[in-house]
Amino acid sequence: MDERHIKGIANFIKLKKVLSVFLVLVIIFVAVYSFQHWLAGVISPSANTNVSFKNINNIFFEQFFTILIIADVILLLFSFFHTDEFHKVIRNSGFIISTILIRLSFSVSGLLNTVLIVAAIIFGLLILVIHNKFEAYIALNKNNT
Known part of the structure; x- marks a missing residue:
């Protein structure tokens, strides 16, 4: 590797690291805001908060996964400056797709919710397994030459 790389x-x-510190601050803010908003709805139901236990995901997780998707996309875009290796770009994109599937699961209910979550997990694991096999294949070819 050269010094520029x-x-x-x-x-x-x-x-x-900077993005992760920023994300921690944003997540703490969203958690406190979501809890305060939920608590206001529980204490005085006449307020226009419309938050209940009916759809518990609306309290925090929708915002959390939306922020996670944005952070993943930012990291993917900046990773293009670092690498143009196809398998690494596909791996990072696959993880974003898994996060999007989890986020989509919050907008549906019943069996489809569970199917989307399981599909997201399986898709992410499959992407990781394929990436690791390809990395091993590249390392094997490098050692043979």
Whole structure:
């Protein structure tokens, strides 16, 4: 590896750290806001909060996964500056698709909710297995040459 590539990796890691600190702050803010909004609805149901236990996912998880999707897309876009290797881009995109499937599961109920969550998990695992097999294949070909 040349020095420019190592510096690019270091900058990407630094960006990921900054984004993760920012995400922690945003998630804490969303959690406190969601809890306060829910508590106001429980204490005074006459307020226009319309939050109940009927759809518990509306309290926090919809916003959480929306923020997660945005962060994943930002990381994917910045990863293009670091690598153009197809299998790594597909892996990162696959994880975003898994997150989107989980987010979509909050908008449906019943069996479809469960199917979407299980599909997201299986899809993410499948992407990871395929990526790891391809990495092993690349390493094997590198050692044979």
